[in-house]
Amino acid sequence: MxxxxxxxxxxxxxxxxxxxxxxxxxxxxxxxxxxxxxxxxxxxxxxxxxxxxxxxxxxxxxxxxxxxxxxxxxxxxxxxxxxxxxxxxRTPLPAPSSLLKPSSTVAVLEGLVDHTNVGAIFRSAAALGIDAVFISPDCADPLYRRSVRVSMGAVFQVPWTRLVKYPDPQLFTAYGFTTWALTPHGDAKLGETTRPRRLALIVGSEGPGLSPKALTSADCRITIPMSHDVDSLNVAQAAAIAFWATRQ
Amino acid sequence: MxxxxxxxxxxxxxxxxxxxxxxxxxxxxxxxxxxxxxxxxxxxxxxxxxxxxxxxxxxxxxxxxxxxxxxxxxxxxxxxxxxxxxxxxRTPLPAPSSLLKPSSTVAVLEGLVDHTNVGAIFRSAAALGIDAVFISPDCADPLYRRSVRVSMGAVFQVPWTRLVKYPDPQLFTAYGFTTWALTPHGDAKLGETTRPRRLALIVGSEGPGLSPKALTSADCRITIPMSHDVDSLNVAQAAAIAFWATRQ
Known part of the structure; x- marks a missing residue:
């Protein structure tokens, strides 16, 4: 090879x-x-x-x-x-339920292709108290060399698993989680919306954004208010802000 | 060449x-x-x-x-x-005073060597309403190809200049700005400190962190509270959080 x-x-x-x-x-x-x-x-x-x-x-x-x-x-x-x-x-990936049970705030990464973004999000997740990370079937590998390095080892620290079924809103609902999809065109604003007791934050890749099915199946579509003329933030920066804004 | x-x-x-x-x-x-x-x-x-x-x-x-x-x-x-x-x-860089006069919130980038981080910070600055960016004499060039691309063109949108004298706390004080140095070991916590009317946020490179003279000459050393065992965030993520947390 x-x-x-x-x-x-x-x-x-x-x-x-x-x-x-x-x-x-x-x-x-x-x-x-x-x-x-x-x-x-x-x-x-x-x-x-x-x-x-x-x-x-x-x-x-x-x-x-x-x-x-x-x-x-x-x-x-x-x-x-x-x-x-x-x-x-590799060790077997944990069952989603085992990660959800003890958690208050989790992140869901949909279809990120850039290992740098995946690593950066894990680093922020570790720093800002995200309890677990779920990745979609097509999301870049957190254990790939560049993800590991950019995460500063946080991929070994924050529990994570890859979802086989995606999206799977019932999974999160079953454990009392409310799902928030982070999108530039949401119906609620980050910083003006009270976080639920158990929160799953869904972030997606930059170009296409979150998939329609992820957007429609989420309990809430939430937006980071931005200045005029700017339509989006880099996904790693957006995730960091969302982690920070919803911290407990 | x-x-x-x-x-x-x-x-x-x-x-x-x-x-x-x-x-x-x-x-x-x-x-x-x-x-x-x-x-x-x-x-x-x-x-x-x-x-x-x-x-x-x-x-x-x-x-x-x-x-x-x-x-x-x-x-x-x-x-x-x-x-x-x-x-x-290139056009002549604007005088710092001309950028400070009409501004409420500005960012100061000290010694960043990574063009990706510079570009990412400009992108967040544009999205989150930072009025101007000041860079230290040794900071990487915002107009370098990679900075421009990562910024999604925000380097053309957010007014910026390179400081000749650095640090120069008097410059900011003269225009009524309070300077906050973002550091993992500060004496105040982001999110628990009321922002001043005019705020200059100083962020530095990851490895060495902000220089001792930048830290001592700032009005306040401010920290993003982090989870156990994590000592720092990537500078672009830290800046995005600080821009968000101090937005007006």
Whole structure:
């Protein structure tokens, strides 16, 4: 497989139940979150410098591939950040109900294609007390390398799962959640609407916006009031504002 | 000059009082904002397809270079977006006082190095009613290609200038502004502090955070309260929240 092909890699990683963790810190956080390494790829330089750390992170029988830096760069198509990468095993995704039961505020990400936005939203979610994140079947992978990095590891911290059925308003209603769809053309304004006790905030991709079925099935379509001539915010900024405005 | 070298181009563009506008829409918005094109670089295909638009945007004596697409890609190092690029002339930056006089809320960006963050902050500033943006001497260029694109043209919409002296608390005080420095370790909390009538919000780069002199010279150091274990938000998200929380 060509590791340099993002699309191919994203597909291959999820289908095979693995993901790539890059840098000692990320590998460490992934381990703490319960993910196990399958193998390591380390540059010669970092195998020496990080020998002790490597021993803590790898189990005795985990293969560790040590290569000159030019080879790790050649294989991966980028400079292996801080010298270490690990192939990690995904854990089964939690059942939506198990995430909803203990939560007050959750986010639902619909069809985001940009890993940077996914990572940024997880980072804000962790900082602003979102209890769990649900992603639509076609949403970009939170465990993809760039999502992980931009999230500053928050993808290992905030519980999340991928919805198989989407949209599924009954699921949220069943657990007492009111769903708010964030859209530039809503019927209520953020900051002027009292949040329900249990809230699911739905945000969608920038170009097309939320799907009609997500909009119509939500309990409320909510808008961030904006200045004249501006029709939208970047989805990561909009989500951060919504998380902040609905905090408890 | 090698157009593919970002650092070199950034420096060359600002020193020579020019910038590059990419795509018909951006060129159009730049023209509307009072910038004049010096020359155009258009692929053969788009010179045909966009002939009418090109005539509207170019003055009769503006040079238009038409090249096969492989050549425009080779010269610039990227696929010229929607077939058109223009070298535009910068206008003199406005005096800070002229921006402060009519404003209620302004943003000050200190030392941001990431053009994506600069662009994203301008986009939020436009959407959330920030009257003007001030950038520190070492802040990344709002007119750099990536800033412009990420801002969705907001860099042409929100008045801005680069400060020569920085920090310059007296400047803001002289016009009745209270300065708030956004920092993870502040002495007041956003959302629990009443905004002053005229407010200057100072945000800084992520890694090092705001400089000690910016922090000590600000009237107030303000913090976005965050959940346990999270020490910071991305600067573009933090700015968006601060713009929202202090809106009038």
């Amino acid at each position: 060509d590791l340099k092909d993002v699309q191919l890699r994203t597909k291959w990683e999820t289908e095979n139940g693995v993901f790539i963790a890059e840098s000692w810190n990320v590998i460490e956080r992934a381990r703490e979150a319960g993910y196990s390494p399958i193998s390591f790829l380390v540059s010669e330089q970092w195998a020496r410098k990080g020998a002790e750390r490597l021993q803590t992170l790898a189990d005795p029988d985990t293969p560790i591939y040590v290569l000159p830096e030019e080879d790790t760069t050649h294989i991966t198509g980028f400079r292996v950040h801080r010298g270490a990468m690990a192939l990690m095993e | 090698d157009l593919k070298d970002v650092q070199l181009r950034t420096k060359w563009e600002t020193e020579n009082g020019v910038f590059i506008a990419e795509s018909w829409n951006v060129i159009e918005r730049a023209r509307e904002a009072g910038y004049s094109p010096i020359s155009f670089l258009v692929s053969e295909q788009w010179a045909r397809k966009g002939a009418e638009r090109l005539q509207t945007l170019a003055d009769p004596d503006t040079p238009i270079y038409v090249l096969p697409e492989e050549d425009t890609t080779h010269i610039t190092g990227f696929r010229v977006h929607r077939g058109a690029m223009a070298l535009m002339e």
